[in-house]
Amino acid sequence: MAGMDRKDLLSLYYQMLLIRRFEEKSAEMYALAKIAGFLHLYIGEEAIAVGAIAALQPDDYAISAYRDHGHCLAKGSDPNKVMAELFGKATGLCKGKGGSMHLVDLANRFMGGYAIVGGHIPLAAGLAFATKYQQLNLVTVCFFGEGAVPSGQAHEAFNLAALWKLPVIFICENNRYGMGTPVHRAVALYENVAEAARSYGIRAERVDGMDVLAVRSLMQKVVEQVRAGQGPFFIEAMTYRFMGHSMADPSHGHYRTKDEVEEHRNRDPLLLLKETILTNNLCAESDFKQLEQEVSDVVAAAVKFADESPFPDTSTLHDDVMAEE
Amino acid sequence: MLLSYREALNQAMREEMRRDQRIFLIGEEVGYYQGAFKVSKGFVEEFGPQRVVDTPITEAGFTGLAIGAAMAGLQPIVELMTMNFAIVALDQIVNNASKIRYMSGGQLSVPLVIRGPGSAAHQLGAQHSQSLEAWFCHVPGLKVVAPALPQDAKGLLKSAIRDQNPVVFIEAQLLYGTKGEVAEGDYTIPLGVADIKRPGDDVTVVAYSKMLLVALEAAEQLSRAGLNVEVIDPRTLKPLDLPTIVASVKKTGRLVIVEEGWRFCGLGAQIADSMYTAAFDYLDAPVVRVTGEDVPMPYSRPLEDAAIPDVPRVVAAVKSVCGVQ
Numbered sequence: 001m002a003g004m005d006r007k008d009l010l011s012l013y014y015q016m017l018l019i020r021r022f023e024e025k026s027a028e029m030y031a032l033a034k035i036a037g038f039l040h041l042y043i044g045e046e047a048i049a050v051g052a053i054a055a056l057q058p059d060d061y062a063i064s065a066y067r068d069h070g071h072c073l074a075k076g077s078d079p080n081k082v083m084a085e086l087f088g089k090a091t092g093l094c095k096g097k098g099g100s101m102h103l104v105d106l107a108n109r110f111m112g113g114y115a116i117v118g119g120h121i122p123l124a125a126g127l128a129f130a131t132k133y134q135q136l137n138l139v140t141v142c143f144f145g146e147g148a149v150p151s152g153q154a155h156e157a158f159n160l161a162a163l164w165k166l167p168v169i170f171i172c173e174n175n176r177y178g179m180g181t182p183v184h185r186a187v188a189l190y191e192n193v194a195e196a197a198r199s200y201g202i203r204a205e206r207v208d209g210m211d212v213l214a215v216r217s218l219m220q221k222v223v224e225q226v227r228a229g230q231g232p233f234f235i236e237a238m239t240y241r242f243m244g245h246s247m248a249d250p251s252h253g254h255y256r257t258k259d260e261v262e263e264h265r266n267r268d269p270l271l272l273l274k275e276t277i278l279t280n281n282l283c284a285e286s287d288f289k290q291l292e293q294e295v296s297d298v299v300a301a302a303v304k305f306a307d308e309s310p311f312p313d314t315s316t317l318h319d320d321v322m323a324e325e
Numbered sequence: 326m327l328l329s330y331r332e333a334l335n336q337a338m339r340e341e342m343r344r345d346q347r348i349f350l351i352g353e354e355v356g357y358y359q360g361a362f363k364v365s366k367g368f369v370e371e372f373g374p375q376r377v378v379d380t381p382i383t384e385a386g387f388t389g390l391a392i393g394a395a396m397a398g399l400q401p402i403v404e405l406m407t408m409n410f411a412i413v414a415l416d417q418i419v420n421n422a423s424k425i426r427y428m429s430g431g432q433l434s435v436p437l438v439i440r441g442p443g444s445a446a447h448q449l450g451a452q453h454s455q456s457l458e459a460w461f462c463h464v465p466g467l468k469v470v471a472p473a474l475p476q477d478a479k480g481l482l483k484s485a486i487r488d489q490n491p492v493v494f495i496e497a498q499l500l501y502g503t504k505g506e507v508a509e510g511d512y513t514i515p516l517g518v519a520d521i522k523r524p525g526d527d528v529t530v531v532a533y534s535k536m537l538l539v540a541l542e543a544a545e546q547l548s549r550a551g552l553n554v555e556v557i558d559p560r561t562l563k564p565l566d567l568p569t570i571v572a573s574v575k576k577t578g579r580l581v582i583v584e585e586g587w588r589f590c591g592l593g594a595q596i597a598d599s600m601y602t603a604a605f606d607y608l609d610a611p612v613v614r615v616t617g618e619d620v621p622m623p624y625s626r627p628l629e630d631a632a633i634p635d636v637p638r639v640v641a642a643v644k645s646v647c648g649v650q
Contacts (some may be wrong), residue, residue, distance in 0.1 A: 061397070094430035104457060113431065116420050122386050123421060126393020133349070133375065133399060153416070153630035158388025165380070320431035323463050323489035 006282040010291065012054060012212050013273050016046040017295045019272060022079055024297045025088055026069070030247045034307065035086045039100050040100075042070035044242035047269035048173050049074040051215025052141055052235075055223050061109050061127045061140040063120055066101040067173075067241075068113030071143055075110040077103070083302035085269035089309035096312045097320065117178075118144070118151030125157040126162050128232075140168045146236075147178025150187055151195050158232075162200040166232035169222055170197060173209065174235065175241045180255040197234030209237030210269045213276070221317070240264035296306045326509060331501040333475035334364050337482035338402060340511060342372055345400065348486060351378040352404030352441075353392055361406045362442055362501050371562075384416075388414035388439065392422050392491075395437045402486060405441035409455050410496055412440075416450040423466030423489040430503065437488045440482070442498035443471075444535055445584050445633055447621055454622035456586035458534075462494040462563045462595070468492040468516055473537035475505040477560050480514030488516060497535035497585075520565035521573070525555035528647055529573040531596060532583035533559050536634060540583050543639035552647060562592060571603045578609035579646045583634055588616035613646045615639055 023043050026082040029035045039106055042049070049070040053062060072082055077093060085092030086100055093105050101115040111127060112237055124142030148154050149172060149175050161168050166264040176183050184190040194204035203225075207218045215237060222233045230311035251261075277283050328336070342348045354361050356369040356379040360407050380387040384405060391401035411418060422435050445454035468490055472478040478496070481558075485492040501511045506532045522537065523544050532540035537558045544554035555573050559565055573578050580600055582593035593614040600612055618632040644650065 063393075092430070094428060094432070097430045098428045102428040104432050106429070106432040111393075111433070112425070114421070116416055119389070119416055119420055122389025122417065123393035123396065125386070126395070127397045128393075129390055129392040130397030130399045133394070134397075153385050153389060156381075156383040157389065159381060159383065160386055160390055229609040239425070320427050320429075322468075323426060323434045 004280060004282065005246050007149055008065050009273065009277050010287070012050055012216070013270065013277065014295065015050045015074055016212060016273065017291060018298060019046045019073050019078065021295045021299045022073060022083070022302065023069060025303060026083070027247065028301065029086070034319050035100070036088070037245040038066070039086070040245065041065040041241070041243045042067050044264065044268070045173055045175060045209065045239045046070055047212035047215055048171065048209045048228065048239060049143070050238045051271045052171055052214045052219045053210040053217035056139065056141065059109055060279070061111055062143070063127065064113045065117065065120060065145060065148065066113055066115040067145070068101065072103040072105060072110050072113070075105065076108040076231050077105040077110060079302040080230060080305040082108040083310050087309070087321065088308040089303070089306055090312040095316065099198065100204045103248055108158060118148040118153040120144070120264070121154045121157040124168050124170070125166055126160045128161065128166035129164065132167055137227055138167065138279070140225055141171060142168060142174060143171050144192050146172055146176070146183050147172040149193050156197070158197050158200045158202060159233040162202050165229065167226045167229070168232045169226055170232065170234045172236045174236055174240045175238055177241070177245070177255065179245045180249070180253055182255065194234055194236040202232050202234050204234035204236065206238060207301055209239035210272060212269055212273055218220040238258040252298040299303060326507060327504055328475050329502055329504050330496070330509040331362065333479040333507050334482055335366060337479040338365070338486070339368070339371070341483055341486045342376065342527065342624065346400065348400045348402065349376040349378060350402045350404060351387055351577060353380055353382055353406045355390060355404050357380060360404065362498065365404065367542065384410045384414040385417055389417040391437055392435055394424070395435045395514060396425065396433050398435050399482045401488065402438045404441060405439060407453055407498070408441050408443035408457055409453055411439065411457065415631055418457060418461070418467070418491070418493070419449065419464050420573055423464045427466060434489050435491045436495050437491045438482070438485045439491065440494035440496060442501070443495040445629065446498045446625055448624055448629060450624045451621035456584070457624065458495055458562055458616060459586050459590060459592050462592060466491065467563065469495070470560065471495040471515060471534040471562055473500065473534050473558055475503070476507045477520070477558070479507055480512050481516065481560060482517050483513045485493045485520065487513070493518070495534065498532060499535055503538070512559070516561045517564040517566055518561065519557050519559045519569040522558050522571070523556040525553040526529060526577055527553040528579040528643055529555045529570065529577045529580060530581045530583060530639070531559060531570055532556045533562060534585070536585050539636055540639055543636045543643065545639055546625055546636065547643055550649070554643060556630050565596070567599050567603065571600070574600060574604045575607045576605055580608070580612045581639070581642050581646055582612065583615045583639055585617050587619050587634060588614065588618055591616055609614045610648070612644045613642045615642045
């Protein structure tokens with residue numbers, strides 16, 4: 001592992017740990033009815049958001065689907081505001097009008113979570129179209145699950161991005177299940193989802209989505225190419241969600257076995273990175289304990305902030321429907 | 326100067342695109358073909374293919390792309406070859422364009438015009454002859470404009486382009502060749518302001534788009550029968566200028582609404598409901614609606630004619646509401 005920088009690796013670990021603990025706490029808050037609606041956890045998939053976004057500049061765009069907490073936090077959003085949004089509070093990122101599936105943080109160029117499967121992929125092409133039109137040399141990263149790949153809107157966006165050489169990186173987070181339906185029952189190209197993009201002439205690669213260093217390394221190469229004007233790229237990141245589809249779905253679900261889940265948990269992205277760091281003697285176990293404490297404090301503070309924040313005043317119900325002139 | 330409706334729209338877009346580099350036109354055949362209805366005649370020569378963007382036949386994809394571009398600071402004009410194809414892009418229009426501002430708590434705006442020909446022409450069959458304006462009016466977060474005269478078309482399209490909200494701009498396809506006086510140079514007509522096209526004091530007729538011409542012809546015939554009809558063109562269907570209509574009804578005591586769209590849940594139902602709330606005590610007779618028939622548009626000419634409001638039907642409705650044989 002030549003060229004590994006301790007600070008750098010710990011930063012990646014910190015971000016993954018933050019997402020993990022933030023979401024574990026969110027699940028608790030959901031059980032306590034502090035959080036309502038749909039809550040789709042990203043636990044198990046953290047290496048993709050963290051590894052991919054680590055290869056971006058702060059003003060590059062990222063856009064996601066309904067499993068968006070990890071992308072939003074990795075893009076730099078304040079955990080307090082994210083938690084407050086999940087609580088539906090006035091201090092939330094979107095003043096309580098978005099919720100779990102619709103986090104938006106314009107200041108960090110996180111352009112949103114969207115809850116119609118496949119529907120945000122054309123938006124990503126549009127963000128990339130705009131940066132090219134404005135000659136800004138920025139890239140747009142679009143996260144979606146493998147369940148979005150067969151959708152017509154995904155294909156329309158792939159075609160437009162390839163046709164116009166748009167600076168967009170499509171990151172398919174293949175967690176093997178679209179809700180309760182395994183990929184082989186939903187996607188004809190289940191053995192190689194990336195073929196969907198290759199059929200439009202988009203370059204594509206598969207990566208181990210549990211290995212944050214592999215994701216970051218591939219992304220560094222891809223971002224450079226895309227920024228250089230070589231057109232879109234498609235990354236299929238192989239991952240697994242450790243929890244159910246949402247809080248409404250038991251953690252294992254009748255659609256998969258406990259053994260299968262356990263098998264994947266053995267390749268927990270946090271454990272993999274921690275092992276790498278420890279075997280390379282870059283840190284001691286005590287350093288991780290300290291990180292745990294830091295993250296635990298941040299998450300506790302986020303819950304406290306969200307809990308103590310006021311709900312939006314009902315007088316704001318009609319605000320933000322239309323832009324004022 | 327005397328201009329066709331088509332030329333008025335062309336002027337509006339041309340002047341706006343000269344004024345602001347952020348504005349671009351996108352849609353099927355808008356560039357080298359110069360528009361299926363020739364509204365963008367000469368555009369690709371003047372503005373180049375970067376700003377006059379021909380697309381594949383994928384309405385959801387390119388409408389979504391335009392929404393993404395609008396989120397990133399551009400001002401797209403999406404031309405749908407016909408408004409019927411908006412149904413293909415309806416997920417983008419309803420789930421994304423109309424909601425992104427609200428869901429983001431006001432962080433993002435979608436300054437976008439979606440325009441194209443609507444309603445029936447001559448024997449185009451059920452899938453190309455629809456008046457869908459009530460659908461768009463139903464959705465919070467959209468503005469809907471349906472001008473009838475070239476002068477209004479130019480001034481309203483300029484306002485729609487400058488508006489920071491998504492605007493659905495419906496051009497009845499039979500109007501493209503109609504002519505009228507249009508003021509020279511740059512002028513705008515504010516969205517949400519109705520216009521009294523013919524003053525009168527016996528009865529109010531509200532009619533928009535192609536039906537305005539039908540209503541004006543009916544008013545002319547009725548004047549020969551001694552009835553003085555006030556004809557109001559709302560021009561913008563959402564936001565709807567109710568005060569102007571209410572003031573007129575308070576004067577005349579009678580209201581007829583003419584629309585080409587289907588009767589059930591049509592725009593006229595909304596206007597009638599508003600009138601019962603705002604001016605019930607002033608009404609001397611129940612509000613009468615003249616509407617399209619609740620059938621898919623038939624191909625055969627006599628059947629098609631029977632499905633669309635015409636001058637005799639408007640004349641009969643006005644006479645009945647006035648108690649005149």
